[in-house]
Amino acid sequence: MNGSYEDAGVSLAAAESVVDRLRAAADSTRTPAVVGGLGGFAGLYALDDERLLAASTDGVGTKLVLARRAGRLRDAGRDLAAHCVNDVLTTGAEPLFFLDYVAAHRLDLEQVAELVEGAADVCREAGCALLGGETAEMPGVYRDEELDFAGTCVGVVARGALVDGSRVADGDVVLGLPSSGLHANGFTLVRRLVGDGEFDPDLLLAPTRLYLDDVRRLRAACDVRALAHVTGGGIPGNVARVLPSGLGAVVDPEAWERPPVFRWLAGQGVAEDEQRRVFNLGIGYCAIVPPGDASNTVLLADAGARVIGRVEEGVEGVVFADAG
Amino acid sequence: MNGSYEDAGVSLAAAESVVDRLRAAADSTRTPAVVGGLGGFAGLYALDDERLLAASTDGVGTKLVLARRAGRLRDAGRDLAAHCVNDVLTTGAEPLFFLDYVAAHRLDLEQVAELVEGAADVCREAGCALLGGETAEMPGVYRDEELDFAGTCVGVVARGALVDGSRVADGDVVLGLPSSGLHANGFTLVRRLVGDGEFDPDLLLAPTRLYLDDVRRLRAACDVRALAHVTGGGIPGNVARVLPSGLGAVVDPEAWERPPVFRWLAGQGVAEDEQRRVFNLGIGYCAIVPPGDASNTVLLADAGARVIGRVEEGVEGVVFADAG
Numbered sequence: 001m002n003g004s005y006e007d008a009g010v011s012l013a014a015a016e017s018v019v020d021r022l023r024a025a026a027d028s029t030r031t032p033a034v035v036g037g038l039g040g041f042a043g044l045y046a047l048d049d050e051r052l053l054a055a056s057t058d059g060v061g062t063k064l065v066l067a068r069r070a071g072r073l074r075d076a077g078r079d080l081a082a083h084c085v086n087d088v089l090t091t092g093a094e095p096l097f098f099l100d101y102v103a104a105h106r107l108d109l110e111q112v113a114e115l116v117e118g119a120a121d122v123c124r125e126a127g128c129a130l131l132g133g134e135t136a137e138m139p140g141v142y143r144d145e146e147l148d149f150a151g152t153c154v155g156v157v158a159r160g161a162l163v164d165g166s167r168v169a170d171g172d173v174v175l176g177l178p179s180s181g182l183h184a185n186g187f188t189l190v191r192r193l194v195g196d197g198e199f200d201p202d203l204l205l206a207p208t209r210l211y212l213d214d215v216r217r218l219r220a221a222c223d224v225r226a227l228a229h230v231t232g233g234g235i236p237g238n239v240a241r242v243l244p245s246g247l248g249a250v251v252d253p254e255a256w257e258r259p260p261v262f263r264w265l266a267g268q269g270v271a272e273d274e275q276r277r278v279f280n281l282g283i284g285y286c287a288i289v290p291p292g293d294a295s296n297t298v299l300l301a302d303a304g305a306r307v308i309g310r311v312e313e314g315v316e317g318v319v320f321a322d323a324g
Numbered sequence: 325m326n327g328s329y330e331d332a333g334v335s336l337a338a339a340e341s342v343v344d345r346l347r348a349a350a351d352s353t354r355t356p357a358v359v360g361g362l363g364g365f366a367g368l369y370a371l372d373d374e375r376l377l378a379a380s381t382d383g384v385g386t387k388l389v390l391a392r393r394a395g396r397l398r399d400a401g402r403d404l405a406a407h408c409v410n411d412v413l414t415t416g417a418e419p420l421f422f423l424d425y426v427a428a429h430r431l432d433l434e435q436v437a438e439l440v441e442g443a444a445d446v447c448r449e450a451g452c453a454l455l456g457g458e459t460a461e462m463p464g465v466y467r468d469e470e471l472d473f474a475g476t477c478v479g480v481v482a483r484g485a486l487v488d489g490s491r492v493a494d495g496d497v498v499l500g501l502p503s504s505g506l507h508a509n510g511f512t513l514v515r516r517l518v519g520d521g522e523f524d525p526d527l528l529l530a531p532t533r534l535y536l537d538d539v540r541r542l543r544a545a546c547d548v549r550a551l552a553h554v555t556g557g558g559i560p561g562n563v564a565r566v567l568p569s570g571l572g573a574v575v576d577p578e579a580w581e582r583p584p585v586f587r588w589l590a591g592q593g594v595a596e597d598e599q600r601r602v603f604n605l606g607i608g609y610c611a612i613v614p615p616g617d618a619s620n621t622v623l624l625a626d627a628g629a630r631v632i633g634r635v636e637e638g639v640e641g642v643v644f645a646d647a648g
Contacts, residue, residue: 018431018433018436018437018459021433021437021440021441022436022437022440022457022459025437025440025441025443025444025454026440026444026453026454026455026456026457028444028448029422029444029447029448029452029453029454030453031451031452031453033420033453034421034453034455038456040456042456043421043423043453043455043456044455045420045421045453045455047371047480053377053420053421053478055421055423055455055456055476055478056423056456057423057424057425057456057457057458057475057476058425058458059425059427059458059460059462061460061462062462062463062464062465064462064465065464065465096357096369096377097358097367097369097377097379098353099367099379099380099381099476100381101381101382101383101425101474103383103472103474107342109342109345112342112346113342113345113346113349116345116346116349116350117345117349119349120349120350120352120353123353124352124353127355128353129350129353129354129355129357129358129367129369130349130350130353131350131358131367131368131369131379132350132362132364132366132367132379132380132381133346133350133381134381134382134383134474135342135346136383136385136474137512138383138385138386138388138472138512139386139512140386140389140467140470140515141386141388141389141466141467141470141471141472142465142466142467142470142472143464143465143466143467146464146465146466147465148427148462148465148466148472150425150427150458150460150474151381152379152381152423152476154377154379154478156371188461188462188463191464
């Protein structure tokens with residue numbers, strides 16, 4: 001259960017204390033088939049001795065508001081499905097199916113269809129069946145023009161192919177895969193910057209990249225020991241979720257070129273610190289591999305990956321190399 | 325993808341046309357593993373030659389608004405999990421795990437915890453693991469005090485145990501299982517009746533009954549050929565979803581005693597016709613069995629079931645015996 005950030009009315013402290021109580025509720029339902037705890041990018045459920053199901057539920061968040069204003073709900077649909085599939089991928093699973101949930105004050109046919117069609121676009125690319133969904137009109141719950149879009153992806157992974165971070169070792173290399181832009185994170189802050197004014201939808205709303213092919217290519221070529229989807233919490237918050245205790249990582253913020261939207265954020269007065277804590281900075285997915293596997297730069301380039309950091313014993317969490 | 329009803333601002337026509345476009349989107353993602361089409365209570369996905377996964381996403385709907393006003397969000401959490409598990413059960417599946425999604429203008433720790441704890445109560449009873457979830461603050465999307473709660477349940481069924489209505493035959497018997505009250509359907513209308521006034525939460529908000537044990541007992545004793553979860557659309561709308569083409573059913577509306585809330589609805593001026601179209605009338609789940617299996621009344625009583633109707637060739641859809 002991801003927390004969110006404190007800007008623009010999103011309270012992180014409350015989210016943290018909710019997590020403890022939610023964790024206790026979830027623990028009370030635990031069965032022997034549940035593998036690992038909450039806090040991963042996807043929940044794991046042992047189907048039998050050989051296979052695990054991986055499942056993740058997520059929403060598009062307030063990116064939807066700007067997408068609706070810009071007439072880009074189909075892209076927001078892509079965001080949702082890609083986000084959920086990317087979460088499931090972190091376990092090494094292949095996506096099987098996806099279900100969605102659209103709710104609004106009043107359902108607008110065109111809007112609902114665009115969202116679901118966008119999600120279906122990504123599902124087709126991912127070989128993931130759109131298996132069902134729910135549409136709900138809830139007058140009085142949503143604001144007049146607003147709607148929400150959430151979804152659940154379920155995938156499957158052989159036990160032997162499970163990626164869970166447990167084998168990550170001191171000296172391993174952090175690879176970064178480029179994002180298309182902001183993906184679907186940090187939009188409560190972006191909306192505050194945009195206000196009621198005009199904005200460039202190409203700059204701000206580029207849909208979330210699907211990392212399925214990248215991850216497949218990387219896994220075919222490397223011993224991928226951990227995978228992190230860079231969402232709310234940025235690179236440090238999300239890479240930290242897959243490191244074994246006792247290990248941290250140092251990331252070089254100069255190791256890649258940031259997409260133009262991050263210059264726009266800086267121009268709007270969003271400090272570098274804040275950008276690092278909230279946004280993906282241009283790296284939407286990370287893989288941790290042994291140093292030997294990171295030396296084949298041709299192979300990495302083919303998978304779209306570049307070295308952005310290193311796992312280090314004695315480092316607390318994930319820090320940037322230039323941090324004071 | 326369930327539509328909803330036309331009262332109190334919920335437009336059925338729009339929901340119907342959405343369904344066509346959503347169906348096309350889903351069809352475009354179809355893989356050989358998908359079994360059946362949209363429109364069932366749960367989507368089916370072939371995991372291998374022996375087993376199918378069944379999955380359903382749903383929300384609590386506007387019952388949440390009254391639950392919040394009455395301080396009964398834990399019951400609303402029960403509603404959501406029971407609703408999703410009941411949907412999955414219609415395929416003959418056993419529930420495996422559940423994921424939830426809570427979103428609000430601003431997350432209230434206590435409210436989120438109550439919702440998830442209520443869902444966890446039902447998950448424990450169902451042996452269904454609460455595997456994960458998402459909490460989202462979406463300022464500007466939800467009204468100030470409002471929130472939404474949706475969830476997804478995934479279950480598994482052996483191919484040989486699949487319940488899909490295909491074997492339903494002329495002369496089969498419709499069994500009804502009692503509801504606890506309104507469950508989570510028809511609340512946009514109920515809210516209009518209640519307005520801003522006081523209401524009796526015991527009467528209106530009794531949480532959705534979980535039918536897992538009932539269905540298990542019935543299946544152990546009978547050849548259960550179809551299972552229908554009575555949600556929006558009432559008994560006719562939902563039983564019709566599991567009948568093979570060419571078969572209808574006649575239901576005797578006097579075959580069971582309705583819970584007190586239906587007298588309350590009548591007293592509020594909700595016509596019998598409207599009640600039949602929107603509400604469960606006291607029957608929250610239906611099973612269709614061969615006539616011989618319905619003759620063992622002791623056995624049926626043990627499963628909490630009673631005969632409420634009969635499958636008939638030449639009947640169009642599902643009608644009430646006293647219908648003009």
